[in-house]
Each structure stands twice: as C-alpha cells, then as structure tokens.
Amino acid sequence: MKVLVFVEQRDGKIKSSAFEALTVGARLAGSPTDAAAVVVGAEAGALASQLAGYGIDKVYTVSGADFALYNAMTYSAAVDAAIKDFSAQVVIGVASPMGRDFFPRLAARHDAALLTDVITVEWKDGALHGTKPMYAGKCRAHLVSQNSNVHFVTIRPNVMPAQKTGTGAAAASALQVAGASAQSKTAEIRKGKSEKADLTEASLIISGGRAMGSADNFKILSECADVIGATVGASRAAVDSGYATHDMQVGQTGKTVNPNLYIACGISGSIQHMAGMRTSKVIVAVNTDKDAPIFTIANYGIVGDLFQVVPVLTKKLKELVGH
Amino acid sequence: MKIVVLLKQTPDTETKIKIDASGAGIDHSDTKYIINPYDEFAIEEALQIKEKNGGTPEVVIMSFGDEKARELIIKGLAMGGDRGVLISSAGLEAADSLTVAKVLAAAVKAEGASIVLCGRQAIDDDNMHVGTMTAELLSWPHVNVVTKLTVTGEKAHAEREVEGGKVEVMDVSLPAVFGAHKSLNTPRYASLPGIMKAKKKPFDSKTPADFGLNPADLKGKIKVAVKGYEYPPAKPAGKLFQGEDVEVMVGKVVELLRSEAKVL
Numbered sequence: 358m359k360v361l362v363f364v365e366q367r368d369g370k371i372k373s374s375a376f377e378a379l380t381v382g383a384r385l386a387g388s389p390t391d392a393a394a395v396v397v398g399a400e401a402g403a404l405a406s407q408l409a410g411y412g413i414d415k416v417y418t419v420s421g422a423d424f425a426l427y428n429a430m431t432y433s434a435a436v437d438a439a440i441k442d443f444s445a446q447v448v449i450g451v452a453s454p455m456g457r458d459f460f461p462r463l464a465a466r467h468d469a470a471l472l473t474d475v476i477t478v479e480w481k482d483g484a485l486h487g488t489k490p491m492y493a494g495k496c497r498a499h500l501v502s503q504n505s506n507v508h509f510v511t512i513r514p515n516v517m518p519a520q521k522t523g524t525g526a527a528a529a530s531a532l533q534v535a536g537a538s539a540q541s542k543t544a545e546i547r548k549g550k551s552e553k554a555d556l557t558e559a560s561l562i563i564s565g566g567r568a569m570g571s572a573d574n575f576k577i578l579s580e581c582a583d584v585i586g587a588t589v590g591a592s593r594a595a596v597d598s599g600y601a602t603h604d605m606q607v608g609q610t611g612k613t614v615n616p617n618l619y620i621a622c623g624i625s626g627s628i629q630h631m632a633g634m635r636t637s638k639v640i641v642a643v644n645t646d647k648d649a650p651i652f653t654i655a656n657y658g659i660v661g662d663l664f665q666v667v668p669v670l671t672k673k674l675k676e677l678v679g680h
Numbered sequence: 681m682k683i684v685v686l687l688k689q690t691p692d693t694e695t696k697i698k699i700d701a702s703g704a705g706i707d708h709s710d711t712k713y714i715i716n717p718y719d720e721f722a723i724e725e726a727l728q729i730k731e732k733n734g735g736t737p738e739v740v741i742m743s744f745g746d747e748k749a750r751e752l753i754i755k756g757l758a759m760g761g762d763r764g765v766l767i768s769s770a771g772l773e774a775a776d777s778l779t780v781a782k783v784l785a786a787a788v789k790a791e792g793a794s795i796v797l798c799g800r801q802a803i804d805d806d807n808m809h810v811g812t813m814t815a816e817l818l819s820w821p822h823v824n825v826v827t828k829l830t831v832t833g834e835k836a837h838a839e840r841e842v843e844g845g846k847v848e849v850m851d852v853s854l855p856a857v858f859g860a861h862k863s864l865n866t867p868r869y870a871s872l873p874g875i876m877k878a879k880k881k882p883f884d885s886k887t888p889a890d891f892g893l894n895p896a897d898l899k900g901k902i903k904v905a906v907k908g909y910e911y912p913p914a915k916p917a918g919k920l921f922q923g924e925d926v927e928v929m930v931g932k933v934v935e936l937l938r939s940e941a942k943v944l
Contacts, residue, residue: 660922
C-alpha cells in the first residue's frame with residue numbers, strides 16, 4: 358500500500374509533529390519504497406535531506422515564491438500533484454491549523470474519506486481505522502474509512518511519538534506545480550503579539566476562573582507563569598466576565614490543551630472547561646470549595662483561596678528554579 | 681449579493697455525553713440542543729455585512745438536520761436573518777461530513793449565494809470539515825478560523841488565526857466560504873420584536889431531492905463510518921490538601937510536582 362506524508366514547514370523549519378506523521382506513514386506503508394513525503398515551501402528542496410532515516414525513500418518537493426506563504430489553494434494543488442504522481446492510497450498529515458485547513462479540500466476533491474485529529478490509526482482490510490476524540494474529548498469514536506480510492510487522515514500532535522528507524526533514503530524529487538491561485542492570495546503572515554507559546558502548544562499552563570474577580574488580578578497568574586515559562590489561560594466564565602481575552606480561553610468553545618502541567622486557579626470545573634484540559638498530563642487545582650468538580654480530575658488539589666495560594670506558589674517556584 | 685449562513689444544531693456545551701448501552705451510539709434523550717456556538721458568530725457577521733451594504737443582501741439561515749433544527753433556524757431569524765431553509769436529513773442520519781457538504785453545496789448553488797458563512801467547526805464532532813468541503817465542491821476559495829472580515833464589492837479581506845498567535849492575512853475573490861472564529865464579533869441577542877417577527881418570516885422546508893440529489897445514492901457513498909464510542913480512560917484519584925497552613929500545602933504540592941510527577 359502506498360502512503361504519502363505531508364511534511365509541514367513554516368519559515369523553512371520542519372515542524373516536529375511532521376516527524377510523528379512520517380513515523381506513522383512508514384509504519385503503515387511497511388517498506389520505505391512504498392512511503393513518500395511531500396514538502397511545500399519557498400525552498401522545499403533544501404529540507405528533504407532532514408527526512409532521511411524516517412522510513413521513506415522519496416521526498417516530493419514543491420518549491421518557489423508562490424509557495425512561500427501557506428495558502429489552502431496552492432498547497433492543495435501541490436499535495437495533489439504528489440498524490441497523483443505517487444498513486445498514493447493513504448495520505449497522512451498532522452491536525453495542525455495548516456493540516457486541518459486544506460485536508461478537507463483534498464478529501465472532497467478525491468471524493469474520499471478523511472479522518473481528522475486521530476489518536477490511533479491502523480490500516481486493516483483495505484481501510485483506515487482511527488480513534489478520534491469528540492465533544493472536545495468527552496468521548497472517543499472509532500472511525501473507519503470506506504468507499505474511497507484515497508484515504509486521508511490527520512493525526513493529533515504529541516500523541517504518537519516520532520521514531521527514527523535508520524532506513525529510507527529520502528531522495529528529493531522536485532515536482533513542477535502551477536502556483537498562484539486567482540481566487541485566493543495570502544498577503545502576509547503576521548507574527549503573534551505574544552512571545553509565549555500558544556496555549557495549544559504550551560507544556561505548562563496556569564489558568565484563572567471567575568474567582569479571579571478582575572482583569573487586573575490576572576497579574577498574579579502572569580507573575581507565577583513567568584517564573585516557570587508557563588502560558589496563562591482562562592475559563593469561559595473569566596472570559597465572559599471580561600477578565601481575560603478570548604484567545605486565552607480553555608474549554609470546548611475555546612482551546613483544547615494538552616500540557617504537561619495545568620494549574621487551575623479558582624476554576625470550579627464546568628463540563629465544557631474540563632473537556633478542554635482533561636488530557637493534561639498533570640493537573641493541579643486550587644479552589645475554596647472542596648466539592649468543586651475540578652478536584653475530581655486533579656492530581657493534586659489545594660482547598661484554599663487562590664489569592665493566598667498563588668503568591669506562595671510563585672515564591673516556592675522561584676526558590677525551586679533558583680532566583 | 682446573497683449570504684447563506686450554515687447552521688448546525690449541537691448539544692449544549694454543558695451536556696454530559698452518554699454512550700448508549702450498545703456502545704454504538706450516543707444517547708441523546710436528555711440532550712439540550714443549541715446553535716453550534718461558532719455559528720452564532722457566522723450569523724452575526726452576515727447581519728453586519730448586510731447592514732454595511734445598505735440592508736440589501738438577503739441573509740439565509742440554512743441547516744441540514746432533523747426537525748429539531750427548525751427552532752434554531754428561527755432563532756437565527758429572530759437575530760435578523762431573512763429566510764430559513766431546513767434540508768431534511770431523513771434517511772441520512774449517518775451522513776459524514778462530505779455527504780453533508782454535498783447536500784449543502786447543491787443548496788448553496790441553487791440559492792446563487794456569493795458568501796457562505798459558517799462556524800470554524802462544530803463542537804460535537806470537532807471535525808472542521810463541512811465549510812471547507814463545501815467550498816471545494818463549489819470550486820470556491822475558503823478562509824477558516826476568521827477573526828476579521830471585510831467585504832468590498834467582489835473581494836474579501838480576511839484574517840485567520842493560526843498557532844502561536846500568528847495571523848494569516850488573506851485576499852480572496854467572491855464567491856467564497858468563511859468560517860467564523862470567536863473574536864470575529866459579538867453576536868447580538870434577539871430583540872422581542874425580532875422574536876415576534878421571526879415566526880412569520882419565509883421558511884423553506886427542503887429535501888436533498890429538491891436539489892437533484894438522491895438520498896439513497898448519497899447514503900451508499902458515505903466515506904467515514906462510526907463503528908462505536910468509548911469514554912476516555914478515567915484518571916486515578918488525586919491527592920487533596922486542606923485545612924493546613926497555605927505555606928505547608930503549597931510546599932507539599934511543589935515537592936510532589938518535582939519528585940513524583942516530575943513536571944518541574
């Protein structure tokens with residue numbers, strides 16, 4: 358079975374999650390000759406050699422100024438050219454903002470199945486079988502592809518580890534693809550305001566709820582976060598009360614996060630909030646109400662007032678990191 | 681100019697998801713349905729575009745679903761939509777996103793719309809498929825996770841949020857599909873007169889056959905089947921500290937984070 362992996366790069370840097378997708382691709386293909394990758398970007402050719410040893414023999418590269426900035430139309434055209442040249446039966450990507458943006462176009466173009474954001478994936482009896490969190494993680498669905506000649510899947514980042522096998526030549530093969538789309542142009546990609554990792558990528562998060570009481574009070578969380586390089590999040594109640602901005606919201610209608618450590622301060626633990634952070638590896642909860650639902654999923658809980666607990670936490674963390 | 685807003689009914693975010701006894705489906709007997717929260721931003725944006733264009737574009741609120749979606753479409757009309765369209769999902773309850781997109785693309789084409797607005801994703805299946813697939817089937821461009829949208833004549837300027845707070849700035853030609861993100865606007869509440877008027881606004885009840893599609897054919901081509909559901913593994917009980925001095929409790933937790941959990 359022939360497997361094509363879309364390898365995502367931004368600003369000439371391959372995303373670490375792309376190696377996770379390559380590892381899945383090599384496993385499903387079974388042999389390096391049946392696995393290929395496709396890299397799209399201003400100078401995609403220069404990146405191919407970085408994929409050596411991940412179990413794929415061929416790397417399609419689509420280069421040029423027209424592909425410098427991500428655009429759903431041009432990137433779809435580029436990956437489609439690789440699908441056709443390789444006669445790929447399975448196409449794998451990552452459920453990143455980019456992968457999730459253009460894989461649906463390709464699936465519709467091929468009248469084919471797309472499994473999105475899966476945490477397991479197997480190829481069995483000519484079909485893709487995947488497990489997908491739904492309802493922001495409240496349950497998981499077992500999905501199977503059918504009635505398709507090409508089967509598309511995007512994997513959730515940070516779940517299936519990348520593994521170098523040492524096989525796979527990753528020989529570059531340049532594809533010529535017509536560039537610019539008359540319908541859609543990416544004018545620019547602006548850098549974010551924040552230097553901090555985005556909540557969805559952060560490994561440490563400290564979040565505040567309605568009990569924060571004001572936007573000003575969030576400062577005590579930022580001070581604590583700065584000590585350990587954490588990103589500050591918020592519950593919907595805090596956002597709706599105007600204490601925090603919407604891009605800080607964790608939960609079903611905010612961001613689904615997956616950090617190593619999640620510290621919830623003054624968050625009671627509504628179903629929709631817990632859906633967005635329950636997969637955090639370690640959860641610490643601080644709340645005055647010992648019956649708050651958040652304590653049911655917390656590894657460590659402190660029953661207490663966050664305005665007393667957080668400054669002490671900041672102090673102790675400072676001692677720990679040594680300044 | 682005509683604007684179609686695609687609306688999906690989803691369980692309320694506070695719904696506890698219950699898997700049925702067979703494990704093959706979800707028990708929705710106690711579920712309260714709401715307009716998919718992101719779709720409310722799409723409705724609001726459509727109304728603002730209408731207001732900025734002298735009130736001339738018609739705003740159509742469209743859903744593919746069962747009878748329960750009717751009252752949610754009417755909510756959209758109460759906010760200010762002009763006409764409702766409910767396309768019956770009877771016989772296609774197991775439709776996957778591409779099947780839904782095929783029906784909606786046919787309906788949007790029949791409407792002759794130049795702008796389609798929808799939510800960035802539905803909060804039930806979390807797929808982020810239907811708007812983009814609809815655009816592809818119509819050979820239109822799309823911009824999803826839109827935080828800012830400006831329509832000028834046959835062009836649109838849209839900003840979309842990606843990882844790390846980065847913003848992709850897009851120029852697209854109409855017709856096009858836009859998927860609304862939270863920060864796009866603040867959805868209005870329906871006014872009392874709006875609610876009174878909504879029930880009298882035009883409402884079309886359709887089936888896929890009205891757009892030349894055969895539900896049995898569509899059903900035979902569903903691409904993704906759901907074979908069953910499971911709950912995520914339960915977390916073991918944690919350690920709760922209470923009644924001690926704050927210094928002591930915080931000290932214990934920090935020590936556990938370092939030595940036991942090894943995350944610091």
